Amino acid sequence: MYLEVKNNKLQLSGSGAGQIILMQNVTNLAVDDRNNYLNLTITTNKGKFSSILHLKKTVQNE
Numbered sequence: 001m002y003l004e005v006k007n008n009k010l011q012l013s014g015s016g017a018g019q020i021i022l023m024q025n026v027t028n029l030a031v032d033d034r035n036n037y038l039n040l041t042i043t044t045n046k047g048k049f050s051s052i053l054h055l056k057k058t059v060q061n062e
Helices: none
Strands: 002-006 009-013 019-024 026-033 038-044 047-053
Touching (some): 002 026, 009 026
Antiparallel strands (some): 026 038
16 A cells, blocks of 8 residues: 555555545655654645654565
């Protein structure tokens, strides 16, 4: 799954045709890796929002 900004919408997209629109009017998404967590900063036309995600890290096979 991918978290991305597409057409000014923050969406969670799967590998197929599935997607979930999480937020509209998004102009920027910044992700800072803080080693134990990810800090997300979302910029919209109404301001900036920050959130912390604790995700289990895995290594993908190349």
